[in-house]
Amino acid sequence: MTEECSDPRAWILDRMSWLEVDEQMQNGMDLVLIPVGSTEQHGPNGTFGVDSGRAEGFVRRLAERLHPRALAVPVMPFGIAPHHMNFPGTLTVEPETFIAVLEDLVDSMYQHGFRKFFFANGHGGNRPAMTLLMGKLRARYPDIDAAWASFTSAASDVIREKVDSFTHGHACEAEISQAMYLAPWSVKEERRPGEVVMSEDEYSRRKYISRAETFDEITQNGALGDATKANWELGREIAEKALDEIEQYLRDF
Numbered sequence: 001m002t003e004e005c006s007d008p009r010a011w012i013l014d015r016m017s018w019l020e021v022d023e024q025m026q027n028g029m030d031l032v033l034i035p036v037g038s039t040e041q042h043g044p045n046g047t048f049g050v051d052s053g054r055a056e057g058f059v060r061r062l063a064e065r066l067h068p069r070a071l072a073v074p075v076m077p078f079g080i081a082p083h084h085m086n087f088p089g090t091l092t093v094e095p096e097t098f099i100a101v102l103e104d105l106v107d108s109m110y111q112h113g114f115r116k117f118f119f120a121n122g123h124g125g126n127r128p129a130m131t132l133l134m135g136k137l138r139a140r141y142p143d144i145d146a147a148w149a150s151f152t153s154a155a156s157d158v159i160r161e162k163v164d165s166f167t168h169g170h171a172c173e174a175e176i177s178q179a180m181y182l183a184p185w186s187v188k189e190e191r192r193p194g195e196v197v198m199s200e201d202e203y204s205r206r207k208y209i210s211r212a213e214t215f216d217e218i219t220q221n222g223a224l225g226d227a228t229k230a231n232w233e234l235g236r237e238i239a240e241k242a243l244d245e246i247e248q249y250l251r252d253f
C-alpha cells in the first residue's frame with residue numbers, strides 16, 4: 001500500500017516467499033509487527049484508506065529500522081467504526097469479530113514459531129478491543145510477549161507543541177499531516193476545513209466524558225479539526241518521533 005522500502009523482501013511478508021521467511025527466522029527474525037487500521041470516512045480531505053495506510057506505512061518503516069528482527073504483516077483493514085456509519089462507504093466489524101481475526105493472526109504466527117507480537121493501531125475506535133485482546137492473548141499463551149500502541153500517542157508532545165487547531169482528533173491537521181507522510185495516496189489534494197458543530201467547552205470535556213454519539217452529530221462533513229493546516233513536514237515530525245519512541249521500546253522487547 002505504501003512506497004517500496006530499500007529491500008522490502010527482507011521484512012514485508014507479502015513481498016517474501018516462505019523460503020525467505022524461513023531464512024530470515026534463522027537470521028534472528030523473532031518479532032511480528034501487525035498494523036491495525038479501519039476503513040472509515042475521513043471527511044472531505046481524506047480517503048477511506050487513511051487509518052490503514054498510516055498504520056501500514058508506520059509498521060513498514062518500523063520493520064526496516066528493526067531489521068533483521070521484525071516481520072511486517074499486511075494491515076488489518078477493518079476496524080470498529082459504528083460511529084462513522086452515517087457517512088456512506090464506511091465499513092465496520094463487531095468487536096468480537098475484530099478480536100477474533102487478530103487472535104487468529106497471532107495463532108498462525110505462533111504455529112510458525114513466533115512468540116513476540118506488536119500491534120500498531122491507527123484508529124481510536126479500536127482501542128478498547130485492543131486492550132481486551134491483550135488480556136485474551138496473555139491468558140491463552142503464557143509464553144508470548146504481546147503489546148499494542150496507538151502510535152500517534154507516542155508523539156503527543158509534538159502534537160501538543162505543533163498542532164495549531166483547537167479541535168482535532170479525526171481527519172484533522174495532525175492526522176492528515178501523518179497521512180501525507182506515511183501514505184500520501186490516501187489524502188485528497190483539495191483541503192476543506194472541518195464543519196465541527198460541537199462547542200469548544202463540549203470538546204474540552206471530551207477528555208473525561210465519553211457520550212454515545214455518532215460522528216455526524218459533532219461534525220457535518222466528518223472532519224473533527226482543520227485539515228487545511230495539514231502539511232508533510234508536521235506529518236514527518238509526528239511519525240518520526242513515534243517511530244523513535246516505539247523502536248527504542250521494541251529493542252528490548
Ligand SMILES: [Zn+2]
Nearest residue numbers: 050051171175
Ligand atoms: Zn483516522
